[in-house]
Structure formats: structure tokens, C-alpha cells
Amino acid sequence: xxxxxxxxxxxxxxxxxxxxxxxxxxxxxxxxxxxxxxxxxxxxxxxxxxxxxxxxxxxxxxxxxxxxxxxxxxxxxxxxxxxxxxxxxxxxxxxxxxxxxxxxxxxxxxxxxxxxxxxxxxxxxxxxxxxxxxxxxxxxxxxxxxxxxxxxxxxxxxxxxxxxxxxxxxxxxxxxxxxxxxxxxxxxxxxxxxxxxxxxxxxxxxxxxxxxxxxxxxxxxxxxxxxxxxxxxxxxx
Numbered sequence: 001x002x003x004x005x006x007x008x009x010x011x012x013x014x015x016x017x018x019x020x021x022x023x024x025x026x027x028x029x030x031x032x033x034x035x036x037x038x039x040x041x042x043x044x045x046x047x048x049x050x051x052x053x054x055x056x057x058x059x060x061x062x063x064x065x066x067x068x069x070x071x072x073x074x075x076x077x078x079x080x081x082x083x084x085x086x087x088x089x090x091x092x093x094x095x096x097x098x099x100x101x102x103x104x105x106x107x108x109x110x111x112x113x114x115x116x117x118x119x120x121x122x123x124x125x126x127x128x129x130x131x132x133x134x135x136x137x138x139x140x141x142x143x144x145x146x147x148x149x150x151x152x153x154x155x156x157x158x159x160x161x162x163x164x165x166x167x168x169x170x171x172x173x174x175x176x177x178x179x180x181x182x183x184x185x186x187x188x189x190x191x192x193x194x195x196x197x198x199x200x201x202x203x204x205x206x207x208x209x210x211x212x213x214x215x216x217x218x219x220x221x222x223x224x225x226x227x228x229x230x231x232x233x234x235x236x237x
Contacts, residue, residue: 003029016058019066023163027156036152040139049142051078052085059087060134061160063127069164070130070228071172071219074180077137080145088133090200091123104200104210109233112214118235129231134160136183154183161186168192170226172219176200176210193222 003011007029014021014028027033043050052059075089079099084092090102098106098121106117127133136157141147161183164171171192175184177199187194195218198209205211220230 014058015055015062017062017065020058020061020160020163023066023167024156024159027159032152032155036156039148039151043141050139050148051080051142052087052139056085056087057138060089060127060132063088063124064130064132066163066167068130069132069168069171070223071174071231072132072134072161072164073126073174074176074183075133075135076177076179077135077146077148078140080140080143080147082142085140086122086124087138088123088127089135090121091127091133092121094120094122096121100202101200101205104202104205108200108211108213109216111211112216113233115216115234120235123235125235126231126233131231132164136179158183158186165192170222170228172222174215174219177204193219195219 003025011021011025011028016024016028021028040050073089078085078087079092084096084099086093090099090105092099092102102121103117109115110117123131123133134157137146137148137151137153138156139148139153161173165187169191173184173187173192173194175181175194175196180199181196184194184196195213195215197213197215198204198207200210216231216233223230
């Protein structure tokens with residue numbers, strides 16, 4: 001794809017891993033990205049607080065480059081409390097209390113693989129090993145859950161999923177809850193493994209369908225069957 005000087009300048013302004021940027025060029029230069037960018041600029045001009053900070057909006061993609069992706073854990077939108085969101089789905093910065101969904105994830109991890117619950121909620125170690133911790137929507141207004149839905153992020157993350165679906169093989173997609181599972185309908189299950197369960201939020205998890213889903217052992221078994229190094233789910237202290 002031959003770019004004009006103006007298009008190249010526009011692309012250079014996106015703080016995104018080069019592999020992802022190359023595969024997402026058409027979207028990044030398109031009208032939907034322009035609308036999304038204009039929306040975020042308007043939010044900033046209105047002096048609204050947006051999470052995560054701009055340097056971490058693409059943290060999931062920058063921490064887990066396209067060639068490294070082994071698994072995807074798809075979330076909905078970032079945490080909307082102060083300092084919580086770090087650009088990785090279900091993850092929070094070290095030193096913060098564990099959100100209820102993450103506590104349930106750690107409980108299932110312990111039940112599944114006998115890995116003790118971590119005292120912190122920073123999932124960067126998973127991302128560095130190839131677990132793409134991708135939210136469907138990458139920004140949110142402080143204190144306003146779902147406030148940035150239907151502004152263009154869903155189209156962006158659909159494109160990310162399409163790129164993985166088309167360009168990679170043997171990726172495990174972990175889809176918790178109906179929202180994530182709807183996005184998963186675009187995945188070719190002849191090429192990839194799709195694991196579904198209820199959402200780990202307390203309301204959904206306690207109804208059944210999350211606890212006992214064993215996605216962590218199922219992910220590693222599938223990776224090993226396809227000659228791929230499994231994930232070490234144990235987080236550092």
C-alpha cells in the first residue's frame with residue numbers, strides 16, 4: 001500500500017507497534033478512525049477525564065505484538081476508577097485493590113491449575129507471554145462506565161480480531177459473557193480455539209457458568225498440542 005506523505009505523517013502519529021500498525025493501516029487512515037479521534041479530542045477539550053492515559057490506550061497491542069499472540073482475553077471497556085485502567089483487559093496497576101471480576105478470575109485460576117491468587121492485579125506478565133488482553137472499547141470517561149461505546153472503538157477491535165483470524169493460526173480466544181461472545185462470531189473455529197463461559201463479574205459468575213470453565217488449562221493444552229509454548233499463568237509477587 002503506497003502512502004502519500006500526508007497519510008504517512010498521520011500514521012506516524014499513532015503510538016502503536018509497527019506490526020499491528022502495518023496490518024491496521026487501512027483502518028487507521030480511514031474515516032472511522034477520524035471520527036474516533038475527533039471524539040476523543042472533543043472529550044479532552046471539554047476537560048473530561050479519560051482513562052487510561054493516552055500513553056496506555058494501545059498498551060495491549062504494544063505489549064503483545066501481532067506475531068507473538070497466542071491467546072486473547074476479550075474484555076468490554078476499561079475500568080473507570082482513578083488510576084485503575086492500564087490498557088490491558090481485566091488488569092489494574094499494582095498497589096490497587098483487586099476488582100471483583102479479577103478476584104473471580106484468580107479464584108478460577110487457583111481451582112484450575114492450583115496457582116495461588118496474586119496479591120496484585122497487574123496482568124502484564126500474561127501480555128508479555130502472548131496473551132492479548134484486549135478490551136472491545138479502549139477508553140472510558142472517569143466514573144462513567146460504557147461512556148465511550150459506539151464511538152468507533154468496536155469497529156477498531158473488530159478489525160484487530162479480523163487480522164488475528166486471517167493472519168494467524170492456533171490462537172485461543174477466551175470469550176467471557178455474551179458481549180465478548182458476539183464479537184467472537186467472526187472467528188474461524190477451524191483455525192483457532194474459541195473458549196466461552198459466563199462473565200467473571202460477581203453477578204454473572206455466581207449464576208453459574210464461569211467457575212469451573214478451566215480456560216487456563218484448556219488454553220495450555222491446545223497450545224502444547226500445536227507445538228506452541230504454553231502460558232505461565234503464575235504472576236510475580
